[in-house]
Amino acid sequence: MSVEKDIARTPSPFKGMGSKLDAAIARFLYRITSAALAPYQAAVVRIGFALTFALYLLREWPHRLELYGTTNPWGFDLAQRLIASNNAFTVLLWSNHRLWFELVYHGVLVVSVLLLLGWHTRTMSILFMVGVLSLMNRSVLLGDGGDTLIHLMASYLVLTRCGQVWSLDARRRERQETPPRDGCDRVSVTLWILAGVGLALAQMTGFAKLPKGWVLILWGLWLIQALWFWAGRRRSRDTWALFDVVANLVHNAAMLVIAAQVCLLYATAGWYKVQGSRWQDGSALHFPLHLDYFSPWAGLSQVFDSRSTIVTLITYGTVVAQVAFPFTLLNRRVKNVMLAILMTEHATIAVICGLPFFSLAMIVSDMVFLPTNFLRWGGSRIAAARDRITAPLRRNKGPGDRNESRGVTV
Incomplete structure (x- = not known):
C-alpha cells in the first residue's frame, strides 16, 4: 500500500501538458487571425x-x-x-x-x-x-x-x-x-464598379475571349470585393470582424506560400546544379562568361575568367548557398548572413551577365526574409533622406504661395 501511495503522490510528467498545448494553439490561432x-x-x-x-x-x-x-x-x-x-x-x-x-x-x-x-x-x-x-x-x-x-x-x-x-x-x-474601413472608401468602390462594368461589356459584346476558368476567377474576385464593401458599409461589428479574420488568414497563408516559393526555387536550382557535370568539376561559370549574350562587359568577364580559382570558388559557392538556404532559416543569424551573400551574388550577376531584371526580382524575393526591425530602420532612413531633400522646397513655399495654389490672391 505504501508503494501505491508513493506512486500516487509522484507528480506525473504529463500533468498540465494538455492545458499548455491548448494555450499554445489558442495563441497561435489568435496570432494568425488577429492581424496580417x-x-x-x-x-x-x-x-x-x-x-x-x-x-x-x-x-x-x-x-x-x-x-x-x-x-x-x-x-x-x-x-x-x-x-x-x-x-x-x-x-x-x-x-x-x-x-x-x-x-x-x-x-x-x-x-x-x-x-x-x-x-x-x-x-x-x-x-x-x-x-x-x-x-x-x-x-x-x-x-x-x-x-x-x-x-x-x-x-x-x-x-x-x-x-x-x-x-x-x-x-x-x-x-x-x-x-x-480598409479599402471601403468611395474611390475604391468606384474603381471596382468600373472594372465590373468593363468586364461585363467586354463579355456581352464578344470582345473578351476568356477561358471558362478565368471567367470564374475574375468574377469571383469581383464578387469577393463586393462582399467586402458590403461588410464595410454595415454597422454590424461582428460581420466586419468575420471578414477581417478571413482576410488576415488569406494574407498570412499567401505570405507563407511566397516564402515557401523562394525556398523551393533555391532548393530545386541548387539540387539540379549538383547533378550537372560542369557544376561538379567547378567550370560552369566559365561558359556563360564567353557568350556574347551574357557578357555586356567583355573586359570584366575576362578578368573573372582569367583566374580559374575564382571561377571554381564561385561555382561551388553558388551551389552550396542555394542548397543550404532553406536550412539556414532555422537560425536567424546564419540566415541573415546567407541573405547578404545571395543578394551580393545576384547584384554581381546583374552587372557581369547583363541580367538586371532577373537579379532585381531575385533580390526582392530574398528581402521577404529580412528582419522587420531592419526593414523599419531602412524605411526610416529613406524617409529622413526624403525629408532632407524636400525641406528646402517646403521652406521656400510661403503662405502666399499656398493660398495662390488654392485660387486666393494675397
Missing part, C-alpha cells in the same frame, strides 16, 4: 516587383511592338493556337489592333507605378496581375527566368494585404480623423 503578419515584407514584395516590372516596360518601350505587339514574330495566329491549347490568360489576344495593344501596354505601366505607390492596392494588385499575365502569355519565348518569378508573385500579391504600410493608402488612413 509581416506587413513590411508584404510591402517590400509589392514595391519591389511593381518597380521591377515598371522598369522592364520602360526599358523595352522602344521595342514593345516587336516583343508583345502587332509586329511580333510570334504571330497573332500562333499565339491564339497556343492559348487555345493551354487555356492561359491574356487580354492582348482580344484584338490585334495596335490601339488596343498600346492601351494595354501603357495601362500596365501606369498600374505598376500606382501599385508601387500603394494607391488603392486591392484594385491595383488585381490589375497588375492581369497586366503581367497578359504580356507574359502573349510572347512565351521571351524572358530570362525573372519573368516566371514576377508571374508567380503577381498572382500571390492579389491575396495579400500589401498596402498596410509604406503606401498612399496607409498615409491617407493616418491623416483622416475617421478613416473608412
Whole structure:
C-alpha cells in the first residue's frame, strides 16, 4: 500500500501538458487571425516587383511592338493556337489592333507605378496581375527566368494585404480623423464598379475571349470585393470582424506560400546544379562568361575568367548557398548572413551577365526574409533622406504661395 501511495503522490510528467498545448494553439490561432503578419515584407514584395516590372516596360518601350505587339514574330495566329491549347490568360489576344495593344501596354505601366505607390492596392494588385499575365502569355519565348518569378508573385500579391504600410493608402488612413474601413472608401468602390462594368461589356459584346476558368476567377474576385464593401458599409461589428479574420488568414497563408516559393526555387536550382557535370568539376561559370549574350562587359568577364580559382570558388559557392538556404532559416543569424551573400551574388550577376531584371526580382524575393526591425530602420532612413531633400522646397513655399495654389490672391 505504501508503494501505491508513493506512486500516487509522484507528480506525473504529463500533468498540465494538455492545458499548455491548448494555450499554445489558442495563441497561435489568435496570432494568425488577429492581424496580417509581416506587413513590411508584404510591402517590400509589392514595391519591389511593381518597380521591377515598371522598369522592364520602360526599358523595352522602344521595342514593345516587336516583343508583345502587332509586329511580333510570334504571330497573332500562333499565339491564339497556343492559348487555345493551354487555356492561359491574356487580354492582348482580344484584338490585334495596335490601339488596343498600346492601351494595354501603357495601362500596365501606369498600374505598376500606382501599385508601387500603394494607391488603392486591392484594385491595383488585381490589375497588375492581369497586366503581367497578359504580356507574359502573349510572347512565351521571351524572358530570362525573372519573368516566371514576377508571374508567380503577381498572382500571390492579389491575396495579400500589401498596402498596410509604406503606401498612399496607409498615409491617407493616418491623416483622416475617421478613416473608412480598409479599402471601403468611395474611390475604391468606384474603381471596382468600373472594372465590373468593363468586364461585363467586354463579355456581352464578344470582345473578351476568356477561358471558362478565368471567367470564374475574375468574377469571383469581383464578387469577393463586393462582399467586402458590403461588410464595410454595415454597422454590424461582428460581420466586419468575420471578414477581417478571413482576410488576415488569406494574407498570412499567401505570405507563407511566397516564402515557401523562394525556398523551393533555391532548393530545386541548387539540387539540379549538383547533378550537372560542369557544376561538379567547378567550370560552369566559365561558359556563360564567353557568350556574347551574357557578357555586356567583355573586359570584366575576362578578368573573372582569367583566374580559374575564382571561377571554381564561385561555382561551388553558388551551389552550396542555394542548397543550404532553406536550412539556414532555422537560425536567424546564419540566415541573415546567407541573405547578404545571395543578394551580393545576384547584384554581381546583374552587372557581369547583363541580367538586371532577373537579379532585381531575385533580390526582392530574398528581402521577404529580412528582419522587420531592419526593414523599419531602412524605411526610416529613406524617409529622413526624403525629408532632407524636400525641406528646402517646403521652406521656400510661403503662405502666399499656398493660398495662390488654392485660387486666393494675397
